[in-house]
Amino acid sequence: MKKSEGLQSLQRSLSGLPQWASERILKQINQLTHYEPVIGIMGKTGAGKSSLCNALFASEVSPVSDVAACTREPLRFSLQVGERCMTLVDLPGVGENGTRDAEYAALYRQQFPRLDLVLWLIKADDRALAVDEHFYRHVIGESYRHKVLFVISQADKVEPTSGGNKLSTEQKQNISRKICLLHELFQPVHPVCTVSTRLQWGLRVMAERMIRCLPREATSPVAAQLSAPLRSDAVNKKACDDFGETVGSVLDTVSSMPLLPAPIRAIIQAVRNTVVSVARAVWSFFF
Known part of the structure; x- marks a missing residue:
């Protein structure tokens, strides 16, 4: 349930984008949450x-x-x-x-x-x-x-x-x-x-x-596998920050697509920091 709530929060932060762009970004974020180190x-x-x-x-x-x-x-x-x-x-x-x-x-x-x-x-x-x-x-x-x-x-x-x-x-x-x-x-x-x-x-x-x-995409999935006493605040913070950065990279990749209309590129760049903040806020919903 929490995972779907997290995805909904991310979806809302992308609401200003055309549907195809929002769906593409959400699909890649969902793949991130299923990364197998x-x-x-x-x-x-x-x-x-x-x-x-x-x-x-x-x-x-x-x-x-x-x-x-x-x-x-x-x-x-x-x-x-x-x-x-x-x-x-x-x-x-x-x-x-x-x-x-x-x-x-x-x-x-x-x-x-x-x-x-x-x-x-x-x-x-x-x-x-x-x-x-x-x-x-x-x-x-x-x-x-x-x-x-x-x-x-x-x-x-x-x-x-x-x-x-x-x-x-x-x-x-x-x-x-x-x-x-x-x-x-x-x-x-x-x-x-x-x-x-x-x-x-x-x-x-x-x-x-x-x-x-670890590479950024692997930190959260590995942190989730650690035994409870080893999931320190430092471990969780690094994993959470990395998840935010990887989500930011997803938006960067989409915004740098060739032939992307300039207005859509501008919207993606404008919402990037908000989406990254939301990703960090809902990190625990996924991991």
């Missing part, structure tokens, strides 16, 4: 991919299809909250099997253009990063670095380990050194995240960074 997650065996996904997202992950181990296709998993869906793509970890790394390179080049974001997990106690660095520089390359969010996983395994319920001062200092090392090795576009799912540590910061790294 695709997030890749990679890391060596034991990096904690499953436990991180379970900690981040509200719904259980379920395989989209059974993929035989002999095939080199990445596993795809579906997440669903209500009618809203998202896909996780489990990419094979590099550096575990030298004979397959060339094959994986081709797979990565094929997959990266289709992904909204890639969570690249590196175990806190993993020191063998030469292959990761090579892949990042020569396979991911300049084109897709903005899609990679590095995550130091299993922070509680950083020396000196105690098995306790919180990280020691020494562990936090060593984690800071690990973050500096990753920044030196990879020169990532986005700040490195650090998490411990066992201690439920760092997840909120990671969720906020993840939302900031």
Whole structure:
């Protein structure tokens, strides 16, 4: 019910436009609200991919299809909250099997253009990063670095380990050194995240960074998939603002159509800011 109310509010804000223009804009906005993000997650065996996904997202992950181990296709998993869906793509970890790394390179080049974001997990106690660095520089390359969010996983395994319920001062200092090392090795576009799912540590910061790294059209659908404690005010504000901006982009696209009569272009431009404000106001109706 709320969704239809949201669409009605947007429709009213477009009432000064010809019907064809209003319908076209509303159709594209409706498509935005149904966007299904695709997030890749990679890391060596034991990096904690499953436990991180379970900690981040509200719904259980379920395989989209059974993929035989002999095939080199990445596993795809579906997440669903209500009618809203998202896909996780489990990419094979590099550096575990030298004979397959060339094959994986081709797979990565094929997959990266289709992904909204890639969570690249590196175990806190993993020191063998030469292959990761090579892949990042020569396979991911300049084109897709903005899609990679590095995550130091299993922070509680950083020396000196105690098995306790919180990280020691020494562990936090060593984690800071690990973050500096990753920044030196990879020169990532986005700040490195650090998490411990066992201690439920760092997840909120990671969720906020993840939302900031996503393309605008994906932030709201991903925010809707996050577990409730991670949907912070910062997450919701970023998603809401991005939704407004994507709605604004829809109007910009229509107003820049070739052969569009000047009076109609002027009306679209005149109502743009109002429509964006309405979109932000009704964001929670959709997400």
